[in-house]
Amino acid sequence: MERARLFSIFFVSGGILAFEVTLTRVFALTYWHHFASLLISLAMVGFGSAGSLLALALPRLAGRPTAALTATALGAALSIPLAYLGALAVGLEPLALAWSASAWRDLGLVFLILVGPFLLAAAHIGLVLAWTEKPGRAYAANLAGSAAGCLAAALALAYLRPNQALYPALGLTLLGSAAYLPAAGRRGAAFGGAAVVIIVFLAWAWPLPLKFAPFKDRSAALAAQAGRLEDRAVGLHGLTEIIGGPAFHYAPGLSLGCSGPLPEQRGLFVDGDLVGPITRWNPEDPPPDFIQCLMQRLAYEVIDPGRVLIINPGGGLEVLTALAAGVGRVTGVEENPEIFSLMNGPWSDFTGRLYHRPGVKVIRADPAVFLARTPDDFDLIILGYGGGLVSGSGLEVTRLLTVEELTARLGRLSPGGALVLSGPLMNPPRASIKILATAADALKRLNLDPAERLALVRDWNTVLLMVRPGGFSPDQAEQIRAAARRLNFDLSVLPGLRPEEINRFHVLPQEPLAEAGRLILAGRSEELFDRAYFHLRPATRDRPYFFHFFRFRTLDLILSPRSGQPLGAAEWGLLFTWGGFFTALLLAFIGILLPLVRLRPGPRGLPFFGLIGLGYMLAEITLLAETIYRLGRPALAVPLVVGTFLLASGLGSRWWGDRPPKKFVLASALALPLALAGLRWLPGGAVGAGLALAPAALVMGAPFAGGLTHLVGSRPGARAWAFGVNGFFSMVGALGAGLLCLQAGHTPAILAAGLCYLSAGLYLRGVKS
C-alpha cells in the first residue's frame, strides 16, 4: 500500500503542476499574462483549503483509505478538463473589468471553477502525507513528481499547441489514480479502469478548445472582413501567428506629412497580441516610400552608420529602415525562435528575402547574451521598449532596460555612435520619461554629462530617444531640428533647445516630456520621481522592472472624479497582484483557523509551517526573477529554477526528512543569500545557475517533512492541517515575493526569505520534539 501511495502522490503532484504551468500559458493566450498568473496563484487556494478540510474530515475517511485516495485522484483528473471547459464557458473579458460589474462576477466564477482541480489534487497529496508512515519519502515523491510534471509541461508546450499541452497533465493525474486499482478488488478495478478509458476516449473525441478573448488584437483582426489566419508556430516563447487577408497596416511613428500609400502588410501576433508588421517588399524596387516618413529615420539623418545592430527585429520594419538609409552592415538579434523561423522560412519571400539581403545578418539568440559575447562595436544600436507593454505586467523582468545594461550598451558603441530607444508615448507619458531617466543615469555612470548627449523626438503617439556618448554637436542638433520640422515631429529634449521650439506640431497639455527632461538634465530627478503619479525611477540590477509604473499615488489620479484617467495594462497588473495578495491573506487566515475549532488537542507548529511555506516561496520566486535576469530567457529559467528547487528539495526531504528540522532551517537561512550571490557571480550560464540554486533548495527540502515527524507526530488530522498551513503561506509568499521584489528589490526579498527561516529556527528553540 505504501508503494501505491508513493506512486500516486508522484503522479498526481506531477499532473497538477503540469496543469498549473500549462494553464498559465493557455490563459496568457485567452486573457493577458499577468492576469493569468494571478488567477492561477489564487486558484492555488485549493491547496491550503484541502489541508484544512482534510483536518476536519479525516476521522470519517479513516475506514476507507483506498476509496478516499482513489476518489480524490480520479476527481482531480476528471476536474482538469471540466474546470478548463467551465472557465472558458464563463466568457470572462478582463478588459471589461474596467467598466462592467458583470465582468467581476465572471472573474469570481472562473476563480471558483479553477479551485476544483487544485483542491482535489491537494486533498490527495494531503491524504497520503497524513497516512504515510514515512513523511520524508512521501514528501520527496511529492516534490519529485512536481519536478517531473514541470518538465512534462515544458516539453508539451514546446511541441504541442497550448490547449493540447493540457493532455499530459490529465494523463499524469489519471496514472496517479490508477495506483489503487489492484487493491480495489475486481469491481473497483473494473470501475476505475472504465473511468480511465472513458476519459481518454472523451479527450480524443472532443479535444479541448483554445479560445481568445474578443478584445485581444488577434480576435479583432480576425473579425474584420476577409481577416484570416495565415500562419502559426508554437514554442516556449508563445504562440506566434501571422494574420492578414488584404488586411493589416501598421506604421508607428508615421509622419502626418506622409501621404503615400502603405504597402501590403501582415500582422505578427504573439499570444494574441500584436507585436508588429511584416511588410511586403520586392527587392527589385526601392524600399517603400513610407519608410522615409517614419520617426526612426531621424537617427540615420544624424549618424551615418556603417554598422547597425537591431535588437528583436520581429517582422523586419527596422531592418528595412536601415536598408533604406543605405546602411552597409545590419545585424539583427531575434530572441523569439518562432518569429525567426517564420521570417527565414515561409515569409522570407513576402519580405523580399529581407533577412538574407547582402549586408544583413539576423541571428537567433538572446540579445543580452549576444551583446555580452560579441566582439563587434556598432555605430547604431536600435532597441524598442514597447514590446513589454503588450504583456503589460509590471512584474516582468526587463534585463535590457536597466541602468546597468544600458551602460553596457553605450560601452559597445563605436566612437560617434548612438543608442536609439523607441516606444509608445503612453498617456500620461511614463515609459518615455522612465527611459529618459534610465539613459541619463547610464551616462552618469560613465561620468558623462547627459545634457549634451540626449535627444528626444516625439509625435502624438511615438517617442524616439537618441543617446550619443560623444555628444551632439551644434551641427548635428541643427540636423535633428531640420528633420523634425520637415516631418512634423516635436522636440522635447535637445542640446540648446529653446522653449518656443517645443510642443508645436502635436500639442500635449503642459508637455510633460520636456518638463521631465528639464528636471532630469538639471540633476533634479528626485524631485521628478517624488511628485510624479507614476513610478518613474529607473530599473536597476536589483530591481529590473522597467514596466513597473504603479505607486499608490497613481490611485489619486485614477480615482479623481475630474481625471477619469483609465489605467494602463501595466498598472492593472500590479493592482491585481496587490488584490490577490490581500485575498490570499484573508483566505489563509480563514482556512487555517477553521479546523482549529474541531481539532482537539490543537495541533502545534502553526508559526513553523507558516514561516517555512512563506520563506520557501519568497525565495523561489525571487531566485526565479534573478535567474531570468541572468539567463535572459524566461522559457529556460522557469523549468530550470522550478525543476532544480523541486528535485533538490525532494532529495533533501528524502535524505533528511526524518531528522529534527532545526539545523536545516538555520542552514536554509544561510544558504539563501549565498544562492543569490552565486547567481550573480558564478560563471557557466544555466549550469552555473543550477549549481548556485541546488544547495539552498536541498536544505530547504528537509524542514517540512522533519516538522511533520517531530512537531506533529502521527495524528493524521494535524498532519493535514500542517500541510494546509504550509500551502496557504506558500501562496501568500508567491504573491508577496513579486511585490517585495518590485518595491524593495531582490536582495531585500532574499533577506526576508532568510529571515522567515531564521524565525522558524527561533520558534523551534522553545518547542519540544
Added chain:
Amino acid sequence: MKTITAISLALLLLFSLVLAGEEEYRAARFKMVADQIEARGVKDPAVLAAMRQVPRHLFVLEEDLKMAYSDQPLPIGYGQTISQPYIVAYMTEVLALTGQEKVLEIGTGSGYQAAVLAATAKEVYSIEIVPQLYQSSRDLLDRLGCEKIKLKLGDGYFGWPEQAPFDAIIVTCAAGHIPPPLIEQLKVGGKMVIPVGRPWSVQSLVLAEKDDQGQVRTRSLMAVRFVPLMRE
C-alpha cells in the same frame, strides 16, 4: 363582441406598456444627458439635443438593455463596443458642427454615433469592416429612417475617396497611426477626431486640424480606451 372587446383591451394594454417603456427610456436619456454629459462640460446645444433624441437603447444588445443609458461602454459583439455616452457627445462637440457639414465616420459599429452625427450634420458617410455589424446597423438605421446616413462595408483605413473631401472625420476605433488617406480626404480647415494608441493600452483622443497650407497639427484631448481599428 366579447372577443373583439378582449382583443381591443389586450392591444390597448400592450400599447400602454410599450408607451410606458418608451417613456421610461426617454426619461433615462434625459437623465443621462444631464448627469453624464452636461455635468462634464459638454455645452453644444445641438449635440445635447441629439443625445436626448437618439434612442440609445435600440443600439445595444438585448441583454444590456438595462445598462443602455449607464455611464459606460457596452459590448456589441465581434470585439467591438458602443462607446460611453459622454465620449460620443464629446467627440461630436469637438468637431464643432453647424449642421451644414459632410462628415465621414470610420467604424459604424452599432450605428449610434452615426445617428447622433446625422442629427448634427448635413450628410454622414460611415464605413464598417465587420460584415455582421454593417448589416445590423444598416437594418436599424433604415428602420429609424436615417436617410442622411450612407453606409459602406469596407476598410475605413482608406476612407471614402468617391465622396471626399469631408468637413469632418470621426474615427470611433483606435488606430496605431493616423491613416494618410484620411488626412488626404480632410478638407482644408477641416477637423478629424481620432483615438490613437494600442488597443490594450490607454489611448489618446487626438484632434487633428488641417490649416490653410494643408499642414496638419494635432492636439491631445484626453485619455480614452477604444477597440482597435480594423483594416480590410
